[in-house]
Amino acid sequence: MRHIRLPACWTVLSAAGLALLVALSLAACGGSSASSPSSGSKRAVAALAGKQVFETAGCAGCHTLAAAGASGSIGPDLDKVKPTLAIVERQVTHGGGVMPSFAGKLSKTEIAAVAKFVSTATH
Numbered sequence: 001m002r003h004i005r006l007p008a009c010w011t012v013l014s015a016a017g018l019a020l021l022v023a024l025s026l027a028a029c030g031g032s033s034a035s036s037p038s039s040g041s042k043r044a045v046a047a048l049a050g051k052q053v054f055e056t057a058g059c060a061g062c063h064t065l066a067a068a069g070a071s072g073s074i075g076p077d078l079d080k081v082k083p084t085l086a087i088v089e090r091q092v093t094h095g096g097g098v099m100p101s102f103a104g105k106l107s108k109t110e111i112a113a114v115a116k117f118v119s120t121a122t123h
Contacts, residue, residue, distance in 0.1 A: 050117025067121035088115035
């Protein structure tokens with residue numbers, strides 16, 4: 001039997017995608033309003049998914065963000081810059097400066113999750 005080796009980034013992104021899928025599935029659990037998660041727990045699940053993407057996509061290697069325990073120094077210190085949701089989504093999607101685009105590496109859902117995490121964590 002021949003084993004196929006996948007690039008390491010596929011493994012990382014697959015883990016991020018799986019974590020995001022699980023988090024979003026938990027957030028979407030329904031039923032009556034008495035059994036559905038509170039808006040606070042939905043936010044917590046969304047934050048966890050965004051944090052997972054931040055950690056597994058390599059953001060921490062370049063950026064400082066206290067909420068993620070990240071102390072990278074190549075890119076801007078996100079705690080100081082305090083980017084908005086729209087700015088994070090645009091930067092992650094299109095790149096800029098030395099930052100590459102992640103549009104081909106992360107899904108739109110993952111980009112939205114990490115943007116929400118970063119913008120919420122810094123405001």
